[in-house]
Amino acid sequence: MHRRVGSLLLLLLLLAAGSSAASDGSSTKPQQGQPSNDVVLLITDTFADVIERQPGPAMVMFMIPDCEACHMLTPDLQKVAANLKGIATVGMVNCATVPSVRTCKAFGVHEFPRLLVFNTGTKLNPYTGGAMKDFDKYTGPPTARALAAAITAKLDDTQISHVSSSSPSWHEAFLQQQPKLAKVLLFTDKNASTVLYMGLSWSYARRLAFAEVRSSGEGAALLQQYGVAQMPTLLVVKTDGTHEVYAGPLKAAPLRAFLDVHALKEPLPEAAAGRGGPFGGAEGPDALLGEVTLQPLQAGNLTDIDGRDEMWLLAFYRAAEGATCLTELQQLQSLLQEVQGIVQYGSIDAAATGLDAAQLQQYGVDAAALEQQGCQLQLVLLPHGKGKAAKGEYGKWSGPLDDAKALQSWVLEQVPDFSIRLSNELEADAFVAATADSLPPAAIRSIDDRRAPIGKVFLFTARPDVPGLYKALAAQHFGRSRLVFGWATTADKEGPAMALMQKMNVRKPPAMAVLLPLPAKPLGAADAMPQQQQQLPPQPEQGQMAIQQYFGPL
Numbered sequence: 169m170h171r172r173v174g175s176l177l178l179l180l181l182l183l184a185a186g187s188s189a190a191s192d193g194s195s196t197k198p199q200q201g202q203p204s205n206d207v208v209l210l211i212t213d214t215f216a217d218v219i220e221r222q223p224g225p226a227m228v229m230f231m232i233p234d235c236e237a238c239h240m241l242t243p244d245l246q247k248v249a250a251n252l253k254g255i256a257t258v259g260m261v262n263c264a265t266v267p268s269v270r271t272c273k274a275f276g277v278h279e280f281p282r283l284l285v286f287n288t289g290t291k292l293n294p295y296t297g298g299a300m301k302d303f304d305k306y307t308g309p310p311t312a313r314a315l316a317a318a319i320t321a322k323l324d325d326t327q328i329s330h331v332s333s334s335s336p337s338w339h340e341a342f343l344q345q346q347p348k349l350a351k352v353l354l355f356t357d358k359n360a361s362t363v364l365y366m367g368l369s370w371s372y373a374r375r376l377a378f379a380e381v382r383s384s385g386e387g388a389a390l391l392q393q394y395g396v397a398q399m400p401t402l403l404v405v406k407t408d409g410t411h412e413v414y415a416g417p418l419k420a421a422p423l424r425a426f427l428d429v430h431a432l433k434e435p436l437p438e439a440a441a442g443r444g445g446p447f448g449g450a451e452g453p454d455a456l457l458g459e460v461t462l463q464p465l466q467a468g469n470l471t472d473i474d475g476r477d478e479m480w481l482l483a484f485y486r487a488a489e490g491a492t493c494l495t496e497l498q499q500l501q502s503l504l505q506e507v508q509g510i511v512q513y514g515s516i517d518a519a520a521t522g523l524d525a526a527q528l529q530q531y532g533v534d535a536a537a538l539e540q541q542g543c544q545l546q547l548v549l550l551p552h553g554k555g556k557a558a559k560g561e562y563g564k565w566s567g568p569l570d571d572a573k574a575l576q577s578w579v580l581e582q583v584p585d586f587s588i589r590l591s592n593e594l595e596a597d598a599f600v601a602a603t604a605d606s607l608p609p610a611a612i613r614s615i616d617d618r619r620a621p622i623g624k625v626f627l628f629t630a631r632p633d634v635p636g637l638y639k640a641l642a643a644q645h646f647g648r649s650r651l652v653f654g655w656a657t658t659a660d661k662e663g664p665a666m667a668l669m670q671k672m673n674v675r676k677p678p679a680m681a682v683l684l685p686l687p688a689k690p691l692g693a694a695d696a697m698p699q700q701q702q703q704l705p706p707q708p709e710q711g712q713m714a715i716q717q718y719f720g721p722l
Contacts, residue, residue, distance in 0.1 A: 206249035207242075208259040211267040219259060221299045223289055223373040223435075225322035226257040227306070227315065230272055230282040232264045237310075238281045244312040248319070251312075254420030255367030256319045285318050288370045325361040327369035329379040330466060331390070339390055340492045341464045341515075342379050343405060349377045350430040351405040355396045356380055364420060372427060374435035376404075404430045462501045465514040467521040473550065474557050477647055479511040480550040481579060484533045486518040486542035493517075493543040499569070500545055506572035510579055510640035511549070518542075530557070532564045545569060552584050552643060580636030587627075587634050587642040590656040596664040599624060599654045600683065608647040621685035627655040628669050628677040635678075651682075672715050680718040 208218055210228065219226050229245055231238035242260075249258035263272035263280070275284065283306035290299045308314045329342050331353075343351060352372075354365055361369075361380060369378040381390055390396075394403060394411065402414040404427070412430075416422040462483070465473075473480055483500055487493045497515055504513055518528060518538060525535035531548045538546065547565035550556050563582055567574050590596045605618040627638050634655055642653035656665035658677050665677075672681045 205246060206253045206258065207246055208249075208257060210259045210261045210271070211265070212269075212271045213267065215261070215271050216299065218257060219286060220301050221290060222257060222371075224256055224367065224370045225288050225319050226259065226286040226301075227319050228259040228261060228284050228286070230261045230263050230275070230277040230280060230284070232262065232280050235280040241281055241310050244310065244315060247312040248315045251316060252319060252367075254371070254424050255323075255364060258319075283315075285322065287322050288324070289373075320363050320367075323363060323366040323370065325366055325369070325380075327373050327378055328361055328366070329377070329464070331379050331381045339381075340494065341497070342377070344494060344498075345461075346377050346436070348407065348436060349375070349432065350407055352376050352378045352427065352430075353394070353403050353405060353411075354378075354380050355391065355394075355399055355401040355403075356382060357399040358382075364418065364423075367420070368423060368427065371424075372431050374437075375431040375433075376427060406430065460501075460504050460507070460509045461513065462497060462504060463512070463514045465516050465521075467516075467523060469514070470516075473514075475554055477553055479552045479579075479583065479643070481511050481513050482531070482548045482550065483513075483515045483545045484518060484528065484531070484538065484548060485515065485545050486538045487520065488542055489519075491543070493545075496543045496545055503569060503572050503575065507576045507579065508637070510576065510583065510637065515545075532562045547575075549579060549582055551582065552646075577636070580640060583636065583640050583643050585634060585639050585642070586646045587639055587653040587655055589634065590654050590664055590668070591660065592662070593664050593667070596654075596656070596668055599652070602652055604650065606652055607650060623649075623651040623685065624683040625651055625653045626668065626672065626681045626683065627653070628658065628665055628674055628679045628681075629655060630658050630677045632657055632659045638680075672717070674717065682716050682718065684714050684716065 210218060219228060227245075227248070229238070229241065245258060245260070252258065261268050261271055263269065263277060275282075284303045285306050287302040287304075290301055306315070306318055308318060331339055331342055352368075359382075365378070365380070372378070394401075394413075396403075400418065402418070402423075403411050404414070405411045414423070414426050416426065465482070481504075483497070485493050485496065500515075516523070518533075518535075519542070528535040528538065533546050533548060537544070547569075549563040549565070551559055551561045551563075553559070556562075563578075565575060565578060567578065569575075588595075588599060590599055602622065602624065603618065604620045604622050607622065625642075627635070629635060629638075638653070638655060645651050645653070656663055656668060658665045658669075669675075669677075669679070672683075674681060
């Protein structure tokens with residue numbers, strides 16, 4: 169009876185929110201509800217601000233008031249929202265109210281309840297120019313434990329730098345990064361980041377910088393420096409160099425109250441903030457190829473990188489005792505800003521990470537030269553694809569470290585070409601009609617998903633070959649998004665470039681446009697949870713597309 173009353177109250181709140189917005193035409197700001205209700209009530213005007221523009225994970229239930237399954241699920245959703253408050257957002261959309269219909273249509277919702285789980289991070293929607301988040305449809309058990317597990321599974325430690333307590337250079341490098349941000353240090357003896365700390369690192373992304381200090385037993389310099397006597401201890405290093413130790417319980421609400429004092433009110437732009445950890449977070453709109461950050465890496469990161477597709481340019485050095493090589497690293501960071509974010513960038517201190525001569529030589533590093541001139545950076549390019557060590561196709565830069573154009577050209581030569589040249593009308597038609605079956609296997613969600621429409625990116629150029637930066641953009645998205653990249657040149661008078669440009673209202677090259685599928689009735693098997701049908705306004709037919717030109721710098 170109590171579960172039923174609680175769910176009815178929440179549904180009434182949803183109806184009230186929708187009716188109020190519909191009556192006065194104003195935007196209703198979502199409220200956390202009564203103290204016992206932490207589910208955010210969402211409408212179209214607030215959905216982007218609360219869900220899509222926030223870096224943390226989220227779960228949203230789309231419902232209608234006469235849906236019995238929605239009533240049954242609501243108490244569990246409330247429990248999840250209360251347990252994950254401060255770590256993730258849990259919201260609800262009433263698809264029976266006018267202020268919410270547009271959002272329900274945009275996500276192709278036609279059965280209720282529909283639960284979507286949104287990933288961490290945000291990225292640029294190439295169609296609208298606004299923020300968007302990747303998401304998955306939840307089809308698991310309708311229990312609070314399972315719902316919470318689906319949300320926390322989206323968390324990772326990519327916003328957290330891992331600092332060895334025996335490595336002063338690592339600590340100094342972390343403090344030098346993102347000078348506008350206060351630094352959060354968690355001294356811990358745990359081997360893995362907790363859900364709470366990962367959630368906080370995402371919630372405050374680009375407002376605070378997060379790190380973990382794990383004592384290796386080889387030294388206690390940082391522990392002594394900050395007067396840390398027990399684990400765990402959390403403190404904030406302010407931008408003026410002073411620090412404040414947190415004295416409360418390690419729970420989300422009091423921690424957020426403490427961190428709010430030190431966090432920026434508004435997040436830094438992506439390019440200015442960089443990534444918290446070695447594998448980055450959001451893909452923001454600030455640059456076509458993403459932000460440029462030279463990430464300090466540990467030996468364990470090399471194993472992780474080996475299992476990832478992204479290309480990495482690594483700067484190897486050996487800092488002498490008491491030294492940091494910060495001048496050289498900062499000079500390289502400035503150079504890489506000109507090179508642009510065509511690959512990922514990292515730095516490896518051979519001394520701090522314990523890499524021996526044999527391990528360095530596997531990467532083509534001159535270990536003897538590193539012993540003699542430890543701060544003379546040696547750049548090594550790791551290839552695209554998993555299993556980099558087995559391939560052994562490492563490239564070493566032999567040019568000067570002050571020629572950004574030459575370094576960029578050298579890196580672009582190594583980038584594989586995943587773009588598709590459109591040489592004739594038949595190839596262009598096949599490209600436009602391509603479905604998810606054209607994507608790498610990792611990007612295909614199910615058997616039925618193979619016939620789902622996907623986005624297409626078109627580049628129109630006057631050059632006879634594919635520009636290197638476009639090739640790098642295609643490589644960055646390969647297997648990571650539902651986009652395929654094609655290009656046509658006006659240099660080929662018999663090619664399809666001019667006809668395609670006319671259809672897309674593109675005046676002259678170089679230009680880029682995106683063809684995106686409009687949301688339609690989702691494909692796939694029925695949900696594990698009971699569903700209730702509801703007639704909504706007609707959805708776009710499967711395969712309908714929308715064209716959006718890209719007007720930013722190429």
